[in-house]
Amino acid sequence: MSQPSLGQVPPGVVTLADHEAHARQRLDDNAWAYFSGGAGDEITRRANRSAWDAIELQPRVLRALAGGHTRTALLGRSLAHPILVAPVAFQRMAHTDGELATALAASALGAGLVLSTQASLPMEAVAQAILGDHDRGPLWFQLYLQHDRGFTRELVQRVERAGFEALVLTVDAPTHGARDRERRAGFRLPPNVSAVNLAGLVAPASTALKPGQSELFDRLLQTAPTWDDIAWLQAQTRLPILLKGILHEDDARQAVGLGAAGVIVSNHGGRTLDTAVATARVLPRIVAAVAGAAPVLVDGGIRRGTDVLKALALGASAVLVGRPVVYALANAGAVGVAHVLRLLRDELEIAMALCGCATLADITPAVIFKAG
Numbered sequence: 001m002s003q004p005s006l007g008q009v010p011p012g013v014v015t016l017a018d019h020e021a022h023a024r025q026r027l028d029d030n031a032w033a034y035f036s037g038g039a040g041d042e043i044t045r046r047a048n049r050s051a052w053d054a055i056e057l058q059p060r061v062l063r064a065l066a067g068g069h070t071r072t073a074l075l076g077r078s079l080a081h082p083i084l085v086a087p088v089a090f091q092r093m094a095h096t097d098g099e100l101a102t103a104l105a106a107s108a109l110g111a112g113l114v115l116s117t118q119a120s121l122p123m124e125a126v127a128q129a130i131l132g133d134h135d136r137g138p139l140w141f142q143l144y145l146q147h148d149r150g151f152t153r154e155l156v157q158r159v160e161r162a163g164f165e166a167l168v169l170t171v172d173a174p175t176h177g178a179r180d181r182e183r184r185a186g187f188r189l190p191p192n193v194s195a196v197n198l199a200g201l202v203a204p205a206s207t208a209l210k211p212g213q214s215e216l217f218d219r220l221l222q223t224a225p226t227w228d229d230i231a232w233l234q235a236q237t238r239l240p241i242l243l244k245g246i247l248h249e250d251d252a253r254q255a256v257g258l259g260a261a262g263v264i265v266s267n268h269g270g271r272t273l274d275t276a277v278a279t280a281r282v283l284p285r286i287v288a289a290v291a292g293a294a295p296v297l298v299d300g301g302i303r304r305g306t307d308v309l310k311a312l313a314l315g316a317s318a319v320l321v322g323r324p325v326v327y328a329l330a331n332a333g334a335v336g337v338a339h340v341l342r343l344l345r346d347e348l349e350i351a352m353a354l355c356g357c358a359t360l361a362d363i364t365p366a367v368i369f370k371a372g
Helices: 016-026 029-036 043-054 098-108 123-130 149-162 180-185 216-220 228-236 249-257 279-290 305-313 323-354
Strands: 072-074 077-079 083-085 112-115 139-143 166-170 241-246 262-265 296-298 318-321
Touching: 016 029, 016 323, 029 180, 029 323, 043 279, 043 305, 083 323, 098 112, 098 123, 098 323, 112 123, 123 139, 123 149, 139 149, 149 228, 166 228, 228 241, 241 249, 249 262, 249 279, 262 279, 279 296, 279 305, 305 318, 305 323, 318 323
Parallel strands: 083 112, 083 318, 112 139, 139 166, 166 241, 241 262, 262 296, 296 318
Antiparallel strands: 072 077
């Protein structure tokens, strides 16, 4: 695979919001609807962002800050900082270099990378490009359980052989949300973009529905995964498994009770169930439910280093960022993605210093202002 082209961050782009605004000019209506849109009226998509904004910080002063750092550990790996790239499908719709550019940028910035099942480049090529970098962050593979369990087993075996270090099982999307923006745009994948890692997967045989039966419940969801499939997946792999899409305390407790290596508080970026709770609001409840049995990560609406600090103060071990990475990819390829990750880390360090936190261990719930 050829080396990615090197772009240049557009003049005046100095924030993640700037990247988003500029990407709107770079992406056609089809790609914009897919990457930027949410489900229904996009209430959850907007709430994810506003929930972080609503959290106020209460800084401390005159603290000893010399020698501070953002280093942390996650599933036995050392990380330069607690920022990971979330799984986003079909990145070649944003830039011809797609997931390869994102991976190289993440590796160069020490950020963890979660590659989507629906990546538009082969998993082996993406992994091979960064596995030799000893300073890279964790390399994980996001998995959707397919209706064909034999195909899923073979896919997981490919993931292991390629060198991925964990599986991130998405559990909150047994069906697509009602994505109005995509429907209005008549969304279609471009001819040169596909889920290449799912090549060879045969669609399930279609059976005739009886009068009164539901296309969704009586056909499409017949093979939807359940809690029983967690044990099945664990039996197929030696890799740790994190569950992504946890918003309820009982689900969090059940996940760690079944041996999940971690849970990711996520509402799919507001792309599945509209009016689902914002991740920032529910994060403390999930952290309390897990009670230290496994790391808790969070995504959804994170656009500033202060958001990262707030997530850690609420008990998260790390955060994942999705849409801003794709916007930056569209703007400047690998250079754009690196710029976004650098901005978040720099802003996190600034926020830490101004809150009197020299290390991540110093970031406690005490930095969150509580009225009354």
